[in-house]
Amino acid sequence: MFEEVKILNPDVFTDYRGDIWTTYTKNDFPDLDFNHDKYSTSRRNVIRGIHGDFKTSKLISCLHGKIYFVVVDNREESKNYLKWSWLILSGYNKKQVLLPPGFGNAFCVLSEECLFSYNEVAKSLLQIVHKSLITLLMWITLGSLIAFI
Numbered sequence: 001m002f003e004e005v006k007i008l009n010p011d012v013f014t015d016y017r018g019d020i021w022t023t024y025t026k027n028d029f030p031d032l033d034f035n036h037d038k039y040s041t042s043r044r045n046v047i048r049g050i051h052g053d054f055k056t057s058k059l060i061s062c063l064h065g066k067i068y069f070v071v072v073d074n075r076e077e078s079k080n081y082l083k084w085s086w087l088i089l090s091g092y093n094k095k096q097v098l099l100p101p102g103f104g105n106a107f108c109v110l111s112e113e114c115l116f117s118y119n120e121v122a123k124s125l126l127q128i129v130h131k132s133l134i135t136l137l138m139w140i141t142l143g144s145l146i147a148f149i
Contacts, residue, residue, distance in 0.1 A: 001085045005071055006098040008059075021094060024059055024119060029098075032057055036120040039063075042109045048116075052104035060105065061096040062089035065114030067107040075102040091115075100125045 012021040017075055025036065042048065050072055052058075062069070069089045073080040087109070089095050091114075099105055107116065 002073055002080060002083075002103070003069065003130075004100050005085075005103060007087065008096040008098060010094055010096065012094055019065060019094075023096065023117070029059075032121045034059065034119045034121055037118070038118040040116045040118075041113060042116065043113050044109050044111065046109045048107050050104040050106040052099070052102070054101050058099040058105070059096055059119040060089070060099060061094070061117045062091060062107075063115040063117050064091040065111035066090040066092070067108060067109055067111075067114050067116065069097065070106045071097070071099065072104040072106070073102070074104050078102075092130060099146065 010021045010023065014018050042047070050070070050073060052072075054074075060069075067089050068086060070084055070086045072082065072084045075081060087095065087097075088110075089097070090111075097105075
C-alpha cells in the first residue's frame with residue numbers, strides 16, 4: 001500500500017453476543033474533522049468505479065460483507081501517479097483505510113452483499129456535492145469487457 005494511505009486495525013471486543021469496536025474518535029485523528037458520513041450497499045460482483053477528489057480525506061470500511069478494495073494514486077506530481085494497490089476489506093477483518101486527498105478508490109463485492117462506509121472531512125456542503133471537484137473514472141462492464149471512460 002502507498003505510504004500516505006494508512007491501514008487501520010481497530011481493537012475489537014468479541015464475545016458470544018457479537019462484536020463491538022470504535023471506528024474513530026477525535027483523539028485518533030486530531031488533525032481531521034470528520035463531518036460527513038455516507039453508506040452504500042451493493043450486491044455480489046458489483047463494481048463501484050474509481051472515484052475520489054483532491055480536497056477530502058476519507059476513512060473507509062466495509063461493515064458487512066467482503067470487498068476487493070483498490071486504491072489509485074491520482075496525484076500527477078507523485079512518483080506513484082496512476083499506480084494502484086489493493087486489499088480485502090470485510091465485516092470480519094474490520095480493517096479501515098484512511099485515504100488522503102488525491103487518491104481514488106474502487107471496489108468489487110465478493111460476498112452476497114456489502115455495507116460500505118465513508119467518513120469524510122469536507123469543508124462545506126458545496127465541496128461535498130460539486131461535481132467538478134470529483135475525479136471519476138467509470139468502469140463499464142459489458143460481459144467480460146471492461147472499458148475506462
